[in-house]
Amino acid sequence: MTSPGEIEAYLKYLATQRRASPHTLDNYARDLARLQELAATRALTSLNAHDIRRFVAKLHAGGLQARSIARTLSAWRGLYRWLVRQGRAEANPALTVRPPRAPKKLPQVLSPDQAATLLNAQPEDALEVRDHAIFELFYSSGLRIAELAGLDLSGTYSVADGEVTVFGKRAKTRRVPVGSKALDAIAAWLPIRAQLAAAGEEALFVSQRGTRLSMGMIRKRLERWAQLQGMPVHVYPHMLRHSFASHVLQSSGDLRAVQELLGHASISTTQIYTHLDFQHLAKVYDTAHPRAKKG
Known part of the structure; x- marks a missing residue:
């Protein structure tokens, strides 16, 4: 069974061998304590990929952000990698588990x-x-x-x-x-x-x-x-690039042209500006439509 003492040994390894910063160690300690809590009475070495996916789903349902879950998974993978090297675990159950996708942040633009x-x-x-x-x-x-x-x-x-x-x-x-x-x-x-x-x-x-x-x-x-x-x-330089793209798209509606102008390899990267365009239309609708206003 994997004990808290072994987790402490792993954290000591990170501090002495990997020279991790105090901030990193605090994060790892918190993430590994979370794994121990989710596993309840089960030994960590008995967990499989299905268990890890279930834990990730539970964290996500509990409101933990995708970026935080990704960091937590990274800590778990690190622990299991160390346990495998120590001969305490046969495989790394967190290796193939992926965190939920973080929602894309809309770029900031000037009007x-x-x-x-x-x-x-x-x-x-x-x-x-x-x-x-x-x-x-x-x-x-x-x-x-x-x-x-x-x-x-x-x-x-x-x-x-x-x-x-x-x-x-x-x-x-x-x-x-x-x-x-x-x-x-x-x-x-x-x-x-x-x-x-x-x-x-x-x-x-x-x-x-x-x-x-x-x-x-x-x-x-x-x-x-x-x-x-x-x-x-x-205002920062990339905001002017975003503003250029958004304003050209609003005026022309030509997503392919904007892709070429920006030098994006994939049009999926350029499509973020369609969300901005819709956001603009939604604001106009909310302001102008007589049945859109809330009483």
């Missing part, structure tokens, strides 16, 4: 009016001219932050002829249209860039030191810009 408020503000100095060009390009073309930061002044991955060519995920290159406002903002930035850029620097967007602007600095500058415009939400 079209909020996007206009953010982007219509006029820059007041040279760095803000650069920032404005960056934010217009984010929203115009739906780029990832790494794609935007990696753009060069010219060459393969750059803005030319009303398009931007980027090197995206899975080593895929894609071309995306650039709107007129973004092109105008970039044109305003280029003379300033010529004064700031270090000799031989290829980056389209450079820092005060003349070197390629980092992704961290882009995030900070966007956060600052949004605060200056009094935005009621925290």
Whole structure:
């Protein structure tokens, strides 16, 4: 029979051999105590995969979130893996058990009016001219932050002829249209860039030191810009990508086109924006339909 003492021995192994942090050890201790409780009087080494699935279903029915169940299962697998190595268990019954799927979180987006408020503000100095060009390009073309930061002044991955060519995920290159406002903002930035850029620097967007602007600095500058415009939400680069996708889908209804523009390998990834579109329609319905309002 697996005793609490053996669980303590496993936790000691994690602490001394695996150098697990106190926080990790606390989590493992709690998760393993949960397993002991669910097993009741049965020895843990007598449990099979069916038992583990039943325990997972019970945790889920009890309101434990999918992410917490996944962590709990990981702790259980670790214990059984150790017991097998110690010769105390013949197999790992948690090995093939999967946690319930976590519901997909809907991406945060700006409304079209909020996007206009953010982007219509006029820059007041040279760095803000650069920032404005960056934010217009984010929203115009739906780029990832790494794609935007990696753009060069010219060459393969750059803005030319009303398009931007980027090197995206899975080593895929894609071309995306650039709107007129973004092109105008970039044109305003280029003379300033010529004064700031270090000799031989290829980056389209450079820092005060003349070197390629980092992704961290882009995030900070966007956060600052949004605060200056009094935005009621925290604005970050991927929110502009989400907003681009949502607004294009709302206007066109063309999911395949949005998939191509975003560079998603699977359309199932893009379909999250249809939920946003329906959410928008539901709000309009609740506000406008005379039989939708609650008394």
